């Protein structure tokens with residue numbers, strides 16, 4: 278018999294992670310940039326949305342299945358790419374892959390991983406996609422992309438574009454904490470041009486599309502104009518994100534930017550949203566406002582920190598149960614056919 282899950286609510290897991298992690302590591306994971314307004318605003322904007330209570334619908338059968346770029350998913354939640362997982366668990370990305378496999382959840386592997394893309398591809402049975410940081414050396418990135426392609430385990434490559442420079446994360450600055458030093462990761466042994474992210478332009482997106490066989494996404498889009506331009510270039514995933522409030526401070530909340538962007542994209546690309554999603558009700562709000570998939574960062578991270586792969590699965594199972602219960606209580610039976618009027622702003 279499988280043992281009962283250690284945790285029964287998500288806040289309990291977050292508290293356990295807080296209690297267990299060294300202070301510097303907790304702050305690196307939980308914190309945001311500068312005043313942390315972007316981070317808090319993500320959460321507040323989610324709380325300002327209400328969900329309509331539709332009644333007298335037969336909700337015994339709930340269908341959570343969906344797909345992203347033709348990849349079937351058992352539910353519409355993904356684990357966002359996170360660098361530095363080794364700080365939270367000794368087996369880092371490989372352990373996260375195992376957890377996502379146990380929970381049959383899409384995993385985005387961070388380009389700032391310390392593990393080989395091959396090892397992560399082999400670990401865990403869940404679907405996977407790859408997040409890229411462009412380190413400036415096209416030769417090196419090209420070789421990495423060829424390896425990602427050759428794994429046959431990654432279904433797309435999403436380029437993160439909101440790390441022109443690292444945001445001023447004041448908790449880390451005050452703690453004199455450099456996660457890159459703690460991770461001991463040198464992603465490019467030839468010596469990355471660390472200023473390259475600052476020079477990244479649309480030309481690099483076109484280059485990426487030519488260089489990988491996989492569909493290309495962009496992570497970090499917050500405006501209609503950028504979303505349109507990306508879609509016009511053939512970008513297949515528009516990822517509405519402010520990096521969990523870790524980069525530019527005082528951005529709009531992602532859940533507020535989402536409907537406009539979804540409208541502009543008009544079904545020509547898939548849409549992912551992230552930033553502060555930590556409850557089943559949040560997931561419904563993201564989907565009702567136009568996303569195909571909601572990604573969670575810290576919610577999965579605390580699971581990894583407290584109990585490794587079973588902890589990730591524990592967190593995803595609680596979230597999945599919340600999504601299902603919310604669907605039942607608001608009278609929706611299919612996650613891909615949510616009532617567009619389901620969610621509205623209340624204050």
Ligand SMILES: Cc1cc2nc3c(=O)[nH]c(=O)nc-3n(C[C@H](O)[C@H](O)[C@H](O)COP(=O)(O)O)c2cc1C
Pocket residue numbers: 305306307357358359360361387388389408437496518519520521522523551552553554572573574575576578
């Ligand atoms: C510890 C940590 C590391 C992260 N590393 C990356 C990364 O390597 N690449 C990336 O695109 N985003 C990274 N992110 C941002 C996440 O992908 C995601 O956008 C964000 O965490 C979503 O917000 P949430 O944590 O509130 O769910 C990181 C986030 C955290 C918390």
